[in-house]
Amino acid sequence: MEKFVNSDFKLGIITGGQLGKMLIQEASKWDLTSYVLDTAEDCPAGKLASKVFIGDYKDYDAVYNFGKQVDILTFEIEHVNIQAVKQLKAEGHKIIPDPDILELIQDKGLQKEFYQNHNLPTSPFQLYESKEKIIEAIDSGKITQAFVQKSRKGGYDGRGVAVISDLNNHEEILNGPSLVEEKVDIDKEIAVIVARNQQGQVKCYPVVEMTFDPKANLVDKLICPAQISQEQTNQAIVLATKIAELLDMQGLLAVEIFVDKKGQLQINEVAPRPHNSGHHTIESVVTSQFEQHLRAVLNLPLGSTELKLPSVMINIVGNPGYTGPVKYQGLEECLAIDGVKIHLYGKKITKPYRKMGHSTILAKSLEQALTNSEKVKNLIKVIS
Amino acid sequence: MEKFVNSDFKLGIITGGQLGKMLIQEASKWDLTSYVLDTAEDCPAGKLASKVFIGDYKDYDAVYNFGKQVDILTFEIEHVNIQAVKQLKAEGHKIIPDPDILELIQDKGLQKEFYQNHNLPTSPFQLYESKEKIIEAIDSGKITQAFVQKSRKGGYDGRGVAVISDLNNHEEILNGPSLVEEKVDIDKEIAVIVARNQQGQVKCYPVVEMTFDPKANLVDKLICPAQISQEQTNQAIVLATKIAELLDMQGLLAVEIFVDKKGQLQINEVAPRPHNSGHHTIESVVTSQFEQHLRAVLNLPLGSTELKLPSVMINIVGNPGYTGPVKYQGLEECLAIDGVKIHLYGKKITKPYRKMGHSTILAKSLEQALTNSEKVKNLIKVIS
Numbered sequence: 039m040e041k042f043v044n045s046d047f048k049l050g051i052i053t054g055g056q057l058g059k060m061l062i063q064e065a066s067k068w069d070l071t072s073y074v075l076d077t078a079e080d081c082p083a084g085k086l087a088s089k090v091f092i093g094d095y096k097d098y099d100a101v102y103n104f105g106k107q108v109d110i111l112t113f114e115i116e117h118v119n120i121q122a123v124k125q126l127k128a129e130g131h132k133i134i135p136d137p138d139i140l141e142l143i144q145d146k147g148l149q150k151e152f153y154q155n156h157n158l159p160t161s162p163f164q165l166y167e168s169k170e171k172i173i174e175a176i177d178s179g180k181i182t183q184a185f186v187q188k189s190r191k192g193g194y195d196g197r198g199v200a201v202i203s204d205l206n207n208h209e210e211i212l213n214g215p216s217l218v219e220e221k222v223d224i225d226k227e228i229a230v231i232v233a234r235n236q237q238g239q240v241k242c243y244p245v246v247e248m249t250f251d252p253k254a255n256l257v258d259k260l261i262c263p264a265q266i267s268q269e270q271t272n273q274a275i276v277l278a279t280k281i282a283e284l285l286d287m288q289g290l291l292a293v294e295i296f297v298d299k300k301g302q303l304q305i306n307e308v309a310p311r312p313h314n315s316g317h318h319t320i321e322s323v324v325t326s327q328f329e330q331h332l333r334a335v336l337n338l339p340l341g342s343t344e345l346k347l348p349s350v351m352i353n354i355v356g357n358p359g360y361t362g363p364v365k366y367q368g369l370e371e372c373l374a375i376d377g378v379k380i381h382l383y384g385k386k387i388t389k390p391y392r393k394m395g396h397s398t399i400l401a402k403s404l405e406q407a408l409t410n411s412e413k414v415k416n417l418i419k420v421i422s
Numbered sequence: 423m424e425k426f427v428n429s430d431f432k433l434g435i436i437t438g439g440q441l442g443k444m445l446i447q448e449a450s451k452w453d454l455t456s457y458v459l460d461t462a463e464d465c466p467a468g469k470l471a472s473k474v475f476i477g478d479y480k481d482y483d484a485v486y487n488f489g490k491q492v493d494i495l496t497f498e499i500e501h502v503n504i505q506a507v508k509q510l511k512a513e514g515h516k517i518i519p520d521p522d523i524l525e526l527i528q529d530k531g532l533q534k535e536f537y538q539n540h541n542l543p544t545s546p547f548q549l550y551e552s553k554e555k556i557i558e559a560i561d562s563g564k565i566t567q568a569f570v571q572k573s574r575k576g577g578y579d580g581r582g583v584a585v586i587s588d589l590n591n592h593e594e595i596l597n598g599p600s601l602v603e604e605k606v607d608i609d610k611e612i613a614v615i616v617a618r619n620q621q622g623q624v625k626c627y628p629v630v631e632m633t634f635d636p637k638a639n640l641v642d643k644l645i646c647p648a649q650i651s652q653e654q655t656n657q658a659i660v661l662a663t664k665i666a667e668l669l670d671m672q673g674l675l676a677v678e679i680f681v682d683k684k685g686q687l688q689i690n691e692v693a694p695r696p697h698n699s700g701h702h703t704i705e706s707v708v709t710s711q712f713e714q715h716l717r718a719v720l721n722l723p724l725g726s727t728e729l730k731l732p733s734v735m736i737n738i739v740g741n742p743g744y745t746g747p748v749k750y751q752g753l754e755e756c757l758a759i760d761g762v763k764i765h766l767y768g769k770k771i772t773k774p775y776r777k778m779g780h781s782t783i784l785a786k787s788l789e790q791a792l793t794n795s796e797k798v799k800n801l802i803k804v805i806s
Contacts, residue, residue, distance in 0.1 A: 373722050
């Protein structure tokens with residue numbers, strides 16, 4: 039660590055959203071200098087970053103030029119211009135996670151093939167080049183059942199995913215290369231964040247259970263620890279560790295897993311970065327996911343992932359029907375509830391279901407945290 | 423809270439040291455805009471503050487002009503120009519804590535009289551106008567025993583305090599108005615931080631025990647919870663609450679207390695702000711002292727002060743013999759110990775015993791935290 043704090047070391051983060059902001063909050067505890075690449079000076083991380091470079095994460099020149107300015111480059115989003123980070127790596131720059139991992143994870147088709155090649159449990163799938171090829175497969179009787187379609191690239195927060203229940207209705211089928219998978223008969227969705235440093239040290243976070251708001255196609259509550267069996271918990275941790283090791287991962291890897299109605303675990307997808315399902319760790323775990331990402335990225339010893347208190351996390355999202363300069367309601371009432379923590383990301387404009395902040399609700403028992411989180415959910419309104 | 427986050431509300435903080443920095447780290451979670459007054463642009467809080475105003479906290483114009491720029495003015499140091507904050511208050515500006523409280527606490531003589539007037543336990547004392555008057559009192563036989571002398575104003579971190587053991591040696595006696603008090607036969611030193619908002623809601627933090635490094639005259643370890651009896655704990659909390667209520671305090675009040683060899687509590691002194699003895703709360707308590715100060719200053723409901731894990735805090739101070747651009751050693755080894763958190767304030771220059779950062783050591787048992795804190799203390803070196 040001395041080499042980072044005793045020098046003019048610069049950490050580069052692509053991009054400056056809420057994950058970048060929370061990463062810089064942790065980095066500031068060690069007095070690290072953080073540079074951010076984002077399209078907007080007033081992005082959430084903008085107020086805290088030492089410097090904001092304006093540019094698009096999908097643009098070769100923006101990413102390449104930014105990477106040249108910093109000592110280690112890391113990410114809050116995996117959909118970065120891959121040629122630029124490969125070129126930076128070729129020139130000897132430190133890119134964490136490795137561009138090869140980013141490239142694999144960017145493409146949900148390659149991700150699924152990776153699980154298949156390593157005999158890791160995931161739902162059966164086929165790859166298609168286009169919407170037309172999927173329609174052909176339906177017409178030829180190759181696809182006979184309702185399915186989930188996922189764009190191979192660029193999906194995020196529920197975008198790039200279509201659930202096709204009626205095979206005769208082609209309207210909802212997405213354009214472009216995609217994968218088609220069987221609808222898993224889901225009992226629960228869980229997530230495990232695993233951290234790994236260059237020396238191969240691995241630490242797993244307690245398993246989190248995610249409940250979904252079917253309307254918004256967004257996480258409703260994140261419950262930690264997950265209400266699953268000890269055996270399922272162990273299996274999830276083994277899976278996450280195995281993926282991180284097979285990828286030779288450095289940094290954080292968030293692994294989203296389905297538990298099907300038979301109690302079997304199936305890998306959904308992974309993200310090579312701090313993750314929405316780890317926000318609660320800021321207050322509920324000895325080492326937050328953001329501090330852990332820094333430790334892993336800087337190849338420092340990883341920190342304890344011991345749970346301090348059970349917690350529930352809810353995203354604070356824009357209420358439907360409002361688009362414009364954001365206004366919050368109900369925050370004060372929430373703060374009157376013991377164990378309620380509020381994080382506002384500083385986004386200026388609200389949109390329906392846009393992630394504007396989050397609240398972590400701590401309590402001595404998970405039951406109490408769940409009860410209080412329901413109150414918080416009903417109290418907070420994000421309008422314009 | 424909505425009135426702060428839905429507007430262009432500005433929080434003003436005098437000054438931008440480590441307490442200011444950690445206050446802004448909390449404020450950024452609510453996306454509050456923080457302005458800082460400090461003599462140096464590159465003060466610890468400088469990297470995070472929305473704006474740094476250059477000026478001296480003892481200077482009337484600097485404080486007055488800064489106060490005019492912000493919506494609520496608060497402090498990390500109580501020795502602020504009192505005329506300026508009184509004038510701001512007279513003009514209707516929000517100053518928290520109240521200038522009258524700052525004025526009382528700035529003057530250790532007035533503080534002692536306050537305890538005396540309210541029958542609060544504190545060691546007997548006399549006030550003296552000058553060093554000469556003290557020497558007169560020694561010569562005339564009015565002072566007959568070894569004593570502790572404290573400058574009435576400006577003392578901080580062990581400065582402005584003299585322990586006079588040899589009444590014939592006048593060299594160590596401080597100049598200027600001071601108070602002379604009997605040396606308390608100290609068994610332990612403890613501290614309680616109490617928070618109070620405008621509505622009179624009060625929350626006390628768990629009592630902390632401070633052990634001192636006799637060489638540096640600085641805190642060595644801060645141990646939470648304090649290893650004292652339940653009765654002493656209750657007494658300390660009652661005392662702290664009483665002082666906060668008598669002062670009609672808004673904000674945080676840190677109360678330092680001696681436990682004498684007979685087990686009796688005696689108030690040492692108070693500070694109306696976040697305090698060194700509360701740094702551990704960032705990781706070990708549900709609501710950190712910094713979040714609590716924000717809640718109290720903004721007149722929001724106060725948060726839970728429940729302890730999540732036992733903790734020990736040690737200051738990371740400049741090693742004696744080094745003055746110059748700072749270099750840290752041993753940090754990485756510390757991070758390898760479970761539950762060790764490192765905070766570096768970002769001061770560029772180290773000096774002997776200068777507070778450069780702190781480490782909080784969390785563990786399931788206080789014994790383990792104490793063992794690990796001893797390792798951390800021996801590992802970290804701050805040199806130049």
